[in-house]
Amino acid sequence: MANVVQGVSAERRTRVRYGIVAMLFFVTAVNYADRATLSMAGTSMSKDLGLDAVAMGFIFSAFGWSYVIGQLPGGWLLDRFGSKRVYAASIFIWSLFTVMQGTVTFLSVSLAVSVLFALRFLVGLAEAPSFPANGRIVASWFPAAERGTASAIFNSAQYFATVLFAPIMGWVTHRFGWPYVFYFMGAVGIVVSLVWMKTVYSPKDHPRISRAELDHIQEGGALIDMDRPKKSRAANQAATPASASSPDVNEAAKASYVRQLLGNRMLLGVYISQYCITTLTYFFLTWFPVYLVKERGMSILNAGFVAALPAVCGFVGGVLGGIFSDFLIRKGFSLTVARKVPIVVGMLLSTSMIACNYVDSSAVVVAIMAFAFFGKGLGALGWAVVADTSPKQIAGLSGGMFNMFGNVAAITTPIIIGYIVKATGSFSGALVFVACNALVAIVSYLVIVGEIRRVELK
Numbered sequence: 296m297a298n299v300v301q302g303v304s305a306e307r308r309t310r311v312r313y314g315i316v317a318m319l320f321f322v323t324a325v326n327y328a329d330r331a332t333l334s335m336a337g338t339s340m341s342k343d344l345g346l347d348a349v350a351m352g353f354i355f356s357a358f359g360w361s362y363v364i365g366q367l368p369g370g371w372l373l374d375r376f377g378s379k380r381v382y383a384a385s386i387f388i389w390s391l392f393t394v395m396q397g398t399v400t401f402l403s404v405s406l407a408v409s410v411l412f413a414l415r416f417l418v419g420l421a422e423a424p425s426f427p428a429n430g431r432i433v434a435s436w437f438p439a440a441e442r443g444t445a446s447a448i449f450n451s452a453q454y455f456a457t458v459l460f461a462p463i464m465g466w467v468t469h470r471f472g473w474p475y476v477f478y479f480m481g482a483v484g485i486v487v488s489l490v491w492m493k494t495v496y497s498p499k500d501h502p503r504i505s506r507a508e509l510d511h512i513q514e515g516g517a518l519i520d521m522d523r524p525k526k527s528r529a530a531n532q533a534a535t536p537a538s539a540s541s542p543d544v545n546e547a548a549k550a551s552y553v554r555q556l557l558g559n560r561m562l563l564g565v566y567i568s569q570y571c572i573t574t575l576t577y578f579f580l581t582w583f584p585v586y587l588v589k590e591r592g593m594s595i596l597n598a599g600f601v602a603a604l605p606a607v608c609g610f611v612g613g614v615l616g617g618i619f620s621d622f623l624i625r626k627g628f629s630l631t632v633a634r635k636v637p638i639v640v641g642m643l644l645s646t647s648m649i650a651c652n653y654v655d656s657s658a659v660v661v662a663i664m665a666f667a668f669f670g671k672g673l674g675a676l677g678w679a680v681v682a683d684t685s686p687k688q689i690a691g692l693s694g695g696m697f698n699m700f701g702n703v704a705a706i707t708t709p710i711i712i713g714y715i716v717k718a719t720g721s722f723s724g725a726l727v728f729v730a731c732n733a734l735v736a737i738v739s740y741l742v743i744v745g746e747i748r749r750v751e752l753k
Contacts, residue, residue: 438515
């Protein structure tokens, strides 16, 4: 009789967590498409506004300044108010500012540049909580043995964003003009913010989750109480031994916690590597379409479609990196080995982009970039490492710290490449710069990071 009951229970285990990660995937795709709007509109916009490479580099970087500034406050908001509400507000606000970017065409050229920079700055500030929220949600919904795949899925959405939206944005720019790219993506984001509120919940609050699935993710190490209301947590803690209870997220603001994160060698190595990996991301998000148009002579319409091809390979590499990492864990390899192997191999593959400097065929260039971005996707496991290492008390703040360091590259990459292109008249030095960052990421994981484990606060 007991076996029959167990069989029924097993059959009734829901798979709600897969729906949650699917929603994270789509929201992240919209997030990255909004970041890429300026790159798709950039060539036409630079002609209309009379911008050179350095000026475009600084406008590209506007997002990065505020995105970095907003990471710690964003992480604190997540720990204080929960992922669902903060993320929904974030999506709606960044989409509103995206729509407003299209209106700069009605302003004088000098004023339009200043307003565009300001609006990009506000988009970055509004998007700041997004990836720490992704990390918190994965940590609360997925056991450790599934966390690499879940993190890789939402992280790979950055490539899917290009696959889905770059051709659309290229067509919109070609057909209607560059302001309509911002109108389109802003409208998409506003709709998504409303869908988010209707579909995403914490594990214990989800109306469709079964007890069997909840037990499965909790026994596997998921932090299912992370977003529970304060009263609910207090009730749980009253019925639970003190050693097993969840800490109050209000403690996340303590400066001592930030000092402990910054003083941890493993985390510093992870932060350095993420900066380098994000350099590759922002080359692709900002200058890659411009590279295809100015260096390789493609039209804006063709560049939108061609940019999707390396993105497909990046997406495949991103998903495979997570699957392979979790496979290694199931085969008995340590968490350290399982996370580092895909990262190191992927970053090595991504350095192949330097070969583009030695070929003339545009088709070969696209093939090389596709291979390089497959490697970049394979090695983009940083958010899985964050879910594995973040202190339980401050998962949001820890994710914010990680994302803050990584996205300093959102500031530096567009500006450095802008100066390289202006000084040399080509993108050859830019590709070398990006590839060197991949090598530094490898060194950081192999030399600095050491064992990957969850940090315990003092």
